[in-house]
Amino acid sequence: MTTYSVIIILTMIALIVGAMLGYASIKLKVEADPIVEKIDTILPQSQCGQCGYPGCKPYAEAVANGDDITKCVPGGQPLIIKIADLMGVEPPEMDGEAAPEEMVAFIDENMCIGCTKCIQACPVDAIIGTNKAMHTIIPDLCTGCELCVAPCPTDCIKMIKSKQAIKNKPRKFDENLIIPIINISDNPTEFHNEK
Known part of the structure; x- marks a missing residue:
C-alpha cells in the first residue's frame, strides 16, 4: 500500500466520522431552558x-x-x-424583616499596601490600583459580594451600608492640579501677540 492510498483512506474515515458527529450533534441536541x-x-x-x-x-x-x-x-x-x-409570581413578603441594605466595599487608603489581592478577587473589576500603590473601589460597579474582603492581608477593606455613603462623600482635590484651558485660535500669530 502506498503512502497516498493510506492518506486517502484516513481522509475518508475522518470525513465519515465527522459527518456522523455532525448529524449526532443536530439530532441529539439538548435544548436549554x-x-x-x-x-x-x-x-x-x-x-x-x-x-x-x-x-x-x-x-x-x-x-x-x-x-x-x-x-x-x-x-x-x-x-x-x-x-x-x-x-409570574408575587414577590415574597419579608415577614417583618427589613430588606438587607445595599452594601459596597470601602478601602481604608491609609492601610492599603498595594498587594493587588483584592483586584484579583473582584469578579466585576470594581477595584482600581496597581502593584505597590493605593487601591480604591468604584462604588457604581461594586455588587457587595464581599469577595475582596478575605484576601486582604491588612484588613483595610470594610463593607459599608450604602452606595450613597460613598457618592455623597465630599471629594477633596488640590486646586494646583487644575490645568487652565487656553483658547488657541487657528492663527498662531494672534497667540504670540497676546503675550
Missing part, C-alpha cells in the same frame, strides 16, 4: 456564592426548578422583583 437563560441574564454575574451555589448560572437553574428567589444578596430587592415578574 429559556427561563434559566433569562434569569441568568438579570443576575449580577458576580459569582460570589452568597446564594449557596457556586455561581449565577447554577442559582438560575435552581430558581427555575423552584428554589427561593431571595438568595441573591448583591441583587437585593430590585432583583427579587425582576425575578418574580419574570416567573
